[in-house]
Each structure stands twice: as structure tokens, then as C-alpha cells.
Amino acid sequence: MISLKACKSCRSISEGAKCPRCGGETSREWQGYLVVIDPEKSEIARKMGIHAAGRYALRVK
Numbered sequence: 013m014i015s016l017k018a019c020k021s022c023r024s025i026s027e028g029a030k031c032p033r034c035g036g037e038t039s040r041e042w043q044g045y046l047v048v049i050d051p052e053k054s055e056i057a058r059k060m061g062i063h064a065a066g067r068y069a070l071r072v073k
């Protein structure tokens with residue numbers, strides 16, 4: 013079973029120990045799941061400061 017991890021700095025979800033997007037540290041302790049397809053049109057993405065499409069965690073510990 014693959015355990016997904018979320019980046020502590022940009023909240024991007026990945027499977028590695030380091031974030032493929034920003035190179036930041038990832039954590040297994042995260043909650044919520046957000047798929048951003050079009051960050052320009054997503055109000056949640058704008059509020060969270062997301063500028064790229066992808067999968068994100070809502071909360072990362």
C-alpha cells in the first residue's frame with residue numbers, strides 16, 4: 013500500500029520523502045484532499061495560495 017505524503021511548505025501531495033514540486037520536506041500527517049484543475053478559477057486555490065494544478069492537502073502537520 014502506498015502512503016501518500018503532503019509537502020509542509022506547498023502542501024502538494026506526493027509519494028516521496030521530498031516534494032517533487034518545491035523540494036520541501038513531506039509529512040504523513042495531513043488531512044483533507046483538494047484537487048486543483050484550474051487554479052485561476054478555483055476560489056479555494058486562490059485562498060490557499062496555490063498557483064499550479066495538482067493534488068493538495070488541506071492541512072499538513
Ligand SMILES: [Zn+2]
Nearest residue numbers: 019022031034
Ligand atoms: Zn512542496
